[in-house]
Amino acid sequence: MSIRRWLPWLVLLPALLRRGGVAAAAGKVPAVIVFGDSSVDTGNNNFIPTIARSNFWPYGRDYADGQPTGRFSNGRLATDFISEAFGLPPCIPAYLDANLTIDQLSSGVSFASAATGLDNATAGVLSVITIGEQLQYFREYKERLKMAKGERKAGEIIGEALYIWSIGTNDFIENYYNLPERRLQYTVAQYEAYLLDLAEAAIRDVHSLGGRKMDFTGLTPMGCLPAERIGNRDDPGECNEDYNAVARSFNGKLQGLAVRLNKELPGLQLVYADTYNILTAIVNRPSDYGFENAVQGCCGTGLFEAGYFCSMSTSLLCQNANKYVFFDAIHPTEKMYKIIADTVMNTTLNVFL
Numbered sequence: 001m002s003i004r005r006w007l008p009w010l011v012l013l014p015a016l017l018r019r020g021g022v023a024a025a026a027g028k029v030p031a032v033i034v035f036g037d038s039s040v041d042t043g044n045n046n047f048i049p050t051i052a053r054s055n056f057w058p059y060g061r062d063y064a065d066g067q068p069t070g071r072f073s074n075g076r077l078a079t080d081f082i083s084e085a086f087g088l089p090p091c092i093p094a095y096l097d098a099n100l101t102i103d104q105l106s107s108g109v110s111f112a113s114a115a116t117g118l119d120n121a122t123a124g125v126l127s128v129i130t131i132g133e134q135l136q137y138f139r140e141y142k143e144r145l146k147m148a149k150g151e152r153k154a155g156e157i158i159g160e161a162l163y164i165w166s167i168g169t170n171d172f173i174e175n176y177y178n179l180p181e182r183r184l185q186y187t188v189a190q191y192e193a194y195l196l197d198l199a200e201a202a203i204r205d206v207h208s209l210g211g212r213k214m215d216f217t218g219l220t221p222m223g224c225l226p227a228e229r230i231g232n233r234d235d236p237g238e239c240n241e242d243y244n245a246v247a248r249s250f251n252g253k254l255q256g257l258a259v260r261l262n263k264e265l266p267g268l269q270l271v272y273a274d275t276y277n278i279l280t281a282i283v284n285r286p287s288d289y290g291f292e293n294a295v296q297g298c299c300g301t302g303l304f305e306a307g308y309f310c311s312m313s314t315s316l317l318c319q320n321a322n323k324y325v326f327f328d329a330i331h332p333t334e335k336m337y338k339i340i341a342d343t344v345m346n347t348t349l350n351v352f353l
C-alpha cells in the first residue's frame with residue numbers, strides 16, 4: 001500500500017487523538033480530594049487526640065448502618081453527595097484511617113479536620129490538623145499513588161481530580177471573635193486579608209503539585225448558626241448580622257482571588273462555590289424547603305450543644321432530623337447537606353461534569 005493512501009490518516013491521527021483526549025478530560029473527574037474543617041471531615045479527628053470529635057451517637061444516626069463515622073451530622077456530608085454526583089463512591093474516606101488501602105483512597109479522600117482553620121492559631125485552639133499538615137498529607141498521598149499506580153496513572157488522577165476546600169468559618173467564630181489575640185493584632189478587614197493570603201498559598205501549593213480543577217467554598221451565613229444566635233449579645237436569638245456581613249465580605253474577596261489566580265496559574269480552573277445564598281433562603285423560609293426548624297439543632301436543646309455535649313443530652317434528641325436544618329448547634333443535617341450539594345453541583349461544579 002502506498003504511503004499516499006496513508007498520508008491523510010497520518011496527518012489526521014494526532015488531531016483525532018487530541019480531540020479524544022480533551023473530551024475525556026473535560027468529562028472526567030477521577031477523584032474528589034478534600035481539605036478543610038468539620039463541614040468536610042469524614043473522620044480524621046477520630047485518629048488524633050482532640051475533643052473536636054463526633055464518632056459517637058447520636059452522630060451518624062441516619063448514616064448507612066446507623067454508625068457514627070466522625071462526620072458532624074446525622075448522615076452524609078455535602079462532599080459525599082458531590083462525589084456520588086460525579087459517579088464516584090457515595091462516601092469520601094478519611095485519610096488517617098490506617099485500615100484503608102491507597103486503592104480505596106484513589107477515587108477520593110478527605111484530609112479535613114474538624115475545628116481547624118486557615119490560620120494555624122485556629123487549629124491550635126483544639127489541637128487539630130493545620131492546613132499545612134493537610135497539604136503535607138496530600139504530598140504523601142501523591143507519593144503513595146505513584147508507588148501503587150505508576151507515575152502516569154497517578155499523574156492523571158492528580159491532574160484531573162476535583163479539589164474542594166471548605167474552611168474559614170472557624171477562623172472567625174472559634175478564633176477571631178472568641179479569643180483576644182487575633183482581635184488585638186488585626187482589624188476584621190486585615191484578618192480577612194491574612195486568611196485570603198493563606199488560602200492563596202494553599203491553592204498555589206496544590207497547583208504546583210499538579211492540581212487544576214478546584215472549588216473553594218464560600219462562607220455560610222455563620223451568624224445564623226444556632227450557637228451564634230444564642231451568643232448574640234445585642235439581639236439574643238436572632239442572627240448575628242455582623243458575622244453575616246463578614247461572611248459576605250470574605251466571599252466577595254474570595255471571588256476576586258479566583259479571578260486573579262485563574263489568569264495567572266497555567267491550566268487552573270478555580271471556581272468559587274456559593275453556599276451563602278441557599279442557606280440564607282432556607283433560614284428565612286424553612287417551610288419552602290420542607291424544614292420545620294432552622295433555629296435550633298436536633299440534638300439537646302439545640303442551642304449550644306455540639307460534639308460530646310450532643311451525646312450527653314440524648315433525652316432531648318429530636319425524632320426526625322429531616323425537619324431540622326441543623327443537627328447540632330453548628331452543623332447541618334444530612335438533608336441540608338444534600339440541598340447544599342445539589343445547589344453547588346447545579347450552579348458551579350457542573351463545569352467539571
Ligand SMILES: *[C@@H]1O[C@H](CO)[C@@H](O)[C@H](O)[C@H]1NC(C)=O
Pocket residue numbers: 097098099
Ligand atoms: C481496623 O481494622 C481492625 C481489624 O479488622 C478493626 O478491629 C479496627 O476497628 C479497624 N479500625 C477502624 C478505625 O476502622
Ligand SMILES: *[C@@H]1O[C@H](CO)[C@@H](O)[C@H](O)[C@H]1NC(C)=O
Pocket residue numbers: 120130132
Ligand atoms: C503554620 O505552621 C507551620 C508549621 O508549624 C509553619 O510552617 C507555617 O509557616 C505556619 N504558617 C504561618 C502563616 O504562620
Ligand SMILES: *[C@@H]1O[C@H](CO)[C@@H](O)[C@H](O)[C@H]1NC(C)=O
Pocket residue numbers: 339342343346
Ligand atoms: C439541580 O438540577 C437538577 C436537574 O436539572 C434538578 O432536578 C434539581 O431540582 C436541581 N436542584 C437544585 C437544588 O437546584
